[in-house]
Amino acid sequence: MRAVVAGAVLCAASVLPGGSAVAAGAPGGSAYAFAEDDRSVAGARSTTDAALLKPGRTYRSSISRGVKLSYRLELDATTTAYVPVTLVPPANATVTASDGIRVSLQDADGTPCSYASARFGGGLSPRPLTALGMRETGKTLCQGDGPYYLLVERLDATGSESASSSGAWDLELAPVAEPRLEKAGATTAPEAWDSASPEALADDPGQRSGGAGFATARALEQGVWRTGIEPGQTLFYKVPVDWGQQLYATAELGSSSSDGGYVNGALDLALHNPVRGHVDDVARGYTGSQTTATVAPLPPVEYRNRYAVTDDVRGMRFAGFYYVVVHLSAKMADTFGKGPFGLTLRVRVSGTPHAGPGYAGQPEQHKLFEVTPQDRQAAAAGAAADSGGGDPAMKAVAVAGIGTGTALLVLLGAWTVVARRRAGAQIRVSAQKPTA
Numbered sequence: 001m002r003a004v005v006a007g008a009v010l011c012a013a014s015v016l017p018g019g020s021a022v023a024a025g026a027p028g029g030s031a032y033a034f035a036e037d038d039r040s041v042a043g044a045r046s047t048t049d050a051a052l053l054k055p056g057r058t059y060r061s062s063i064s065r066g067v068k069l070s071y072r073l074e075l076d077a078t079t080t081a082y083v084p085v086t087l088v089p090p091a092n093a094t095v096t097a098s099d100g101i102r103v104s105l106q107d108a109d110g111t112p113c114s115y116a117s118a119r120f121g122g123g124l125s126p127r128p129l130t131a132l133g134m135r136e137t138g139k140t141l142c143q144g145d146g147p148y149y150l151l152v153e154r155l156d157a158t159g160s161e162s163a164s165s166s167g168a169w170d171l172e173l174a175p176v177a178e179p180r181l182e183k184a185g186a187t188t189a190p191e192a193w194d195s196a197s198p199e200a201l202a203d204d205p206g207q208r209s210g211g212a213g214f215a216t217a218r219a220l221e222q223g224v225w226r227t228g229i230e231p232g233q234t235l236f237y238k239v240p241v242d243w244g245q246q247l248y249a250t251a252e253l254g255s256s257s258s259d260g261g262y263v264n265g266a267l268d269l270a271l272h273n274p275v276r277g278h279v280d281d282v283a284r285g286y287t288g289s290q291t292t293a294t295v296a297p298l299p300p301v302e303y304r305n306r307y308a309v310t311d312d313v314r315g316m317r318f319a320g321f322y323y324v325v326v327h328l329s330a331k332m333a334d335t336f337g338k339g340p341f342g343l344t345l346r347v348r349v350s351g352t353p354h355a356g357p358g359y360a361g362q363p364e365q366h367k368l369f370e371v372t373p374q375d376r377q378a379a380a381a382g383a384a385a386d387s388g389g390g391d392p393a394m395k396a397v398a399v400a401g402i403g404t405g406t407a408l409l410v411l412l413g414a415w416t417v418v419a420r421r422r423a424g425a426q427i428r429v430s431a432q433k434p435t436a
Contacts, residue, residue: 032088032128032234033213034060034172041173043069047149055081055177056364058215062168063087063154071150073105073175075135077143080178081105083133083150084276086214087118088170089126091232091330096157097122104151105133105142113142116278119155123265123283125329127234128213132277136306137180138187174214176275178318178369179361181303189308193299198248201346208345208382210235210326214276217323221379222349228340229253232330237345238321240379241301242353242371247271249324250294253286254342261335262287268327269293274320274368280312286329288336303357318369319356 038060044050050072053059063069075081087101100119106112113136118129133150135142142148154169205226211217217236229235241247251269266286271279282293298316299305306317328341356370363369377383 031091031212032086032170032172033211033216033236034058034170035174035213035215038172041071043067043071043152043171046070047072050149053083053150053173053175054364055175057175059173059175061171061173063152063171064168065154065156068151068153071152071173073148073150075145075148075177077145078137078180080137080180081135081148081175082178082275082277083173083175084130084272085133085150085152086128086130086172086174086276087154088128088172090167090169091126093126093169095120095124095126097124098155098157100129100155101131102153102155103131103133105135106149106151107135107142107144108147108149111141113139113148117155118278121265121268121283123263123268123327123329123331125232125265125268125327125331127232127268127327128325130272130276130278132275134277172213174276176365176368177363178275179359179363182358182360185357186304187307189305189313190299190302194246195297197294197297198348198350200250201348205344206382208237210237211384212236214272214323216384217321219321219375219379219381219383220324220345220347221376222347225345225347227343227345229326229328229343230339230341231328231333234325234327235343237324237326237347238379239324239347239349240371240375241319241322241349243302243319243356244300244354245319245349245351246300247298247322248295248346248348248350250292250346251324251326252290252292252344252346253284253328254344255290256286256288256336256341258288258336260288263329263331263335266329266332267291267293268329269295270325270327271295271298271315272323272325273315274318274322276323277315278311279315279322286332286336300351319371320369321371321375 035058038058041051041059041061043061047070050070052072073081085103098119100117102117104112104115114134116131116133118131135148201224203224205224208218208220208225209227213236217238220237220239239247249271253267263286265283267284270281273279280295282295284291284293299313301316301319303317305313308314
């Protein structure tokens with residue numbers, strides 16, 4: 001009985017103001033939803049003191065301005081490693097276009113395996129930024145086993161004295177290990193694919209709110225989806241894309257009733273692959289009329305895309321959930337009001353899935369580089385990422401997107417069931433007692 005009540009309470013909390021699920025991704029709020037099982041780890045000023053990161057786990061850390069932090073991984077010679085690092089600035093941070101994050105992965109001799117950076121750009125709006133460090137097998141450098149070091153640096157414009165920028169900013173690190181192939185395949189990237197933009201989807205839009213982080217990204221299947229977004233808010237979605245399939249994504253920001261004004265980089269649409277690696281990023285200004293950001297046509301997902309020259313093609317290297325991330329500039333509030341503004345997402349997945357390349361083992365995250373029937377079911381249902389245990393029935397109710405009134409009815413109904421069963425139990429006990 002307690003489980004019924006607890007499930008109802010959790011369900012109500014997920015939709016009521018002040019509930020933890022709402023607080024994590026509340027409209028207008030820039031709070032990032034870290035994974036519930038994140039482990040705290042401190043970055044070191046020297047590689048000598050670097051804490052160990054283990055693939056398959058996620059970590060939470062922080063970084064101050066002007067500091068370069070080190071973390072350690074222990075890798076074998078046959079595994080490709082990815083370490084996405086997400087920088088989470090506070091909502092009131094003042095940022096410049098060149099502010100952001102830079103990461104690199106190095107071997108024990110200081111040889112760089114990779115460099116990557118992410119910056120806020122012309123929108124000048126604080127939002128989560130992700131850069132990926134990686135060690136790939138089959139290359140010339142960084143091929144031995146042993147310790148490797150992840151170096152993380154927060155980029156800040158010289159002379160920035162903003163109080164909000166001077167404090168420590170949060171980090172989320174999510175290292176992933178990709179097993180070697182059972183049998184080697186082609187080592188050249190495809191040179192041509194269907195790069196024509198498909199016919200726009202004309203379906204009636206369904207309602208689908210977004211998550212507030214990678215860990216809570218809302219699953220989407222092909223279709224047209226609508227929600228509201230407020231200045232400063234970032235919405236996370238995930239779409240299952242199998243081997244041999246292509247993904248197309250468009251975000252449309254609806255028109256405003258306010259006249260005049262212009263916000264540079266108001267709408268930002270980013271695409272990340274299953275290890276959170278950057279694939280593409282498109283920003284659009286806003287004048288009050290509707291505007292659209294569209295991810296460039298990308299090749300079908302294939303293992304050999306990793307041998308391409310351009311980052312967007314290289315990013316489409318494995319099957320799994322691809323993340324569609326939408327941000328609305330905080331500066332929209334000054335010119336066009338607090339919103340919410342209408343947001344329409346059009347997502348298309350085309351192509352016939354085929355078998356994967358054949359890994360010689362499973363990654364630490366089970367079935368990370370494939371699309372399972374359960375993944376497709378989650379996308380069809382619009383499931384939020386599972387952040388822990390709980391009653392499946394209550395999760396199903398939450399997935400359905402119930403409103404506050406419905407949640408209260410569920411809660412009251414649960415209490416009624418419990419009360420009636422307790423009363424019935426007391427009557428049976430009383431009836432069984434011997435009379436004096």
